[in-house]
Amino acid sequence: MKHYDVAVIGLGMVGASAVYAAAGAGARVLALDAGPPGGGTSGTSFAWLNSVRKEPDVYHRLNAAGMTAHRELSRELGGDAGYHDGGSLEWADAGDEERELRERVHRLATRGYPAEWISRERASKLEPGLAIPHRVQEIAFFAADAWLDAPRLIGRLLAAAAARGADVREGKAVRFLRARGDRVEAVVVDDGDLVAQSFLVCVGPATQAFLEPLRVAIPVGRVPGLLAVTSRPAEPLRRVVHAPGIHVRPDASGGLLLGAEDVDALASNAGSPAPLPELAALLLERTARVFPAARHVKIADTRIGVRPMPGDRHTIAGRVPGFVNAWVIATHSGITLGPLLGRLLADEIVRDAPSPALAPFRPDRFLTAAATTG
Numbered sequence: 001m002k003h004y005d006v007a008v009i010g011l012g013m014v015g016a017s018a019v020y021a022a023a024g025a026g027a028r029v030l031a032l033d034a035g036p037p038g039g040g041t042s043g044t045s046f047a048w049l050n051s052v053r054k055e056p057d058v059y060h061r062l063n064a065a066g067m068t069a070h071r072e073l074s075r076e077l078g079g080d081a082g083y084h085d086g087g088s089l090e091w092a093d094a095g096d097e098e099r100e101l102r103e104r105v106h107r108l109a110t111r112g113y114p115a116e117w118i119s120r121e122r123a124s125k126l127e128p129g130l131a132i133p134h135r136v137q138e139i140a141f142f143a144a145d146a147w148l149d150a151p152r153l154i155g156r157l158l159a160a161a162a163a164r165g166a167d168v169r170e171g172k173a174v175r176f177l178r179a180r181g182d183r184v185e186a187v188v189v190d191d192g193d194l195v196a197q198s199f200l201v202c203v204g205p206a207t208q209a210f211l212e213p214l215r216v217a218i219p220v221g222r223v224p225g226l227l228a229v230t231s232r233p234a235e236p237l238r239r240v241v242h243a244p245g246i247h248v249r250p251d252a253s254g255g256l257l258l259g260a261e262d263v264d265a266l267a268s269n270a271g272s273p274a275p276l277p278e279l280a281a282l283l284l285e286r287t288a289r290v291f292p293a294a295r296h297v298k299i300a301d302t303r304i305g306v307r308p309m310p311g312d313r314h315t316i317a318g319r320v321p322g323f324v325n326a327w328v329i330a331t332h333s334g335i336t337l338g339p340l341l342g343r344l345l346a347d348e349i350v351r352d353a354p355s356p357a358l359a360p361f362r363p364d365r366f367l368t369a370a371a372t373t374g
């Protein structure tokens with residue numbers, strides 16, 4: 001039987017990042033995914049790398065550090081690793097929305113985050129295809145933001161890890177973790193057990209159900225979201241744009257990727273979800289108002305992704321409560337945070353070097369909450 005130092009279960013943005021970092025730290029890594037790597041939420045994500053609406057400050061800083069980790073990783077891997085810089089642009093409806101945006105830009109700039117107001121002329125130079133309403137004289141610009149072709153980066157990370165000896169297996173569903181006392185001993189797959197010293201669970205929206213057999217109750221909800229991909233527009237869009245009622249960015253296919261928060265809610269209405277083609281048409285109509293070249297494109301694909309959403313909406317990263325050799329990462333904003341969290345937990349597992357930055361995000365905070373409320 002092969003001996004592994006670490007088994008990583010789940011190869012989305014988070015797990016693939018951990019596999020890469022652990023293999024880079026010299027560990028013998030077993031990497032498993034039930035399907036193709038990147039075929040979960042990470043393949044159906046808006047994948048905007050940002051820390052623009054991440055509160056409180058400690059969570060904002062974690063996401064900003066996540067953005068730095070992406071820039072470093074992209075330099076380290078070289079070539080096209082899926083990272084697309086250029087910042088993001090945002091404007092809002094007059095009234096409360098605009099006030100909120102002004103306050104947010106001010107707060108972010110005070111914290112040292114690249115956030116500023118630029119003239120509509122400068123915004124039009126950055127994005128000549130945008131039709132910014134005439135009443136909007138200034139646009140918020142977040143210069144360090146980026147977007148990611150996440151499946152591409154996941155592929156690059158796993159290929160690099162495999163070149164360092166990681167055993168990457170796709171189509172290998174883990175039925176459960178076999179434990180004795182406070183130790184996990186093996187992952188159980190259809191054709192037997194696979195043994196490792198340490199285990200890292202990165203199964204995204206499946207986290208809560210996956211940990212239940214270990215009698216570990218970590219609240220991770222499942223929040224669906226809808227994205228539509230269009231055919232290629234005649235005029236290119238270069239960066240992430242947030243306008244009232246729509247967010248849009250270039251898609252890796254050459255088309256546009258469209259989403260809207262209120263449309264997410266319509267798509268996920270459990271009682272009577274609206275038909276997807278109708279919702280995609282609504283997204284396209286809103287896009288054409290701010291990016292007229294979209295009038296001539298077609299919807300090429302409509303995707304529902306399921307966000308892993310921790311009970312208090314903030315990252316969960318650390319030892320599985322009650323076990324000495326098992327760890328878990330479950331997070332929203334996992335595209336922004338994947339490379340950072342993967343590296344921090346690989347350091348903790350392989351080098352026994354826990355990061356103080358993760359102190360507010362440990363899984364056992366839910367035990368404390370349960371104890372005080374129960």
Ligand SMILES: Cc1cc2nc3c(=O)[nH]c(=O)nc-3n(C[C@H](O)[C@H](O)[C@H](O)COP(=O)(O)OP(=O)(O)OC[C@H]3O[C@@H](n4cnc5c(N)ncnc54)[C@H](O)[C@@H]3O)c2cc1C
Nearest residue numbers: 010012013014034040041042045048174204225305334336
């Ligand atoms: C519509 C939408 C928009 C979003 N926008 C953004 C954004 O702009 N920026 C951002 O940072 N984040 C965004 N997110 C959130 C982000 O996409 C997720 O937080 C992130 O993809 C989670 O990555 P993950 O690796 O944890 O999970 P996943 O990508 O879901 O990976 C988990 C993997 O585990 C595997 N798995 C599950 N169970 C098992 C098992 N039993 N055995 C083996 N393998 C298993 C699955 O096959 C899957 O490949 C968005 C999400 C959605 C849905």
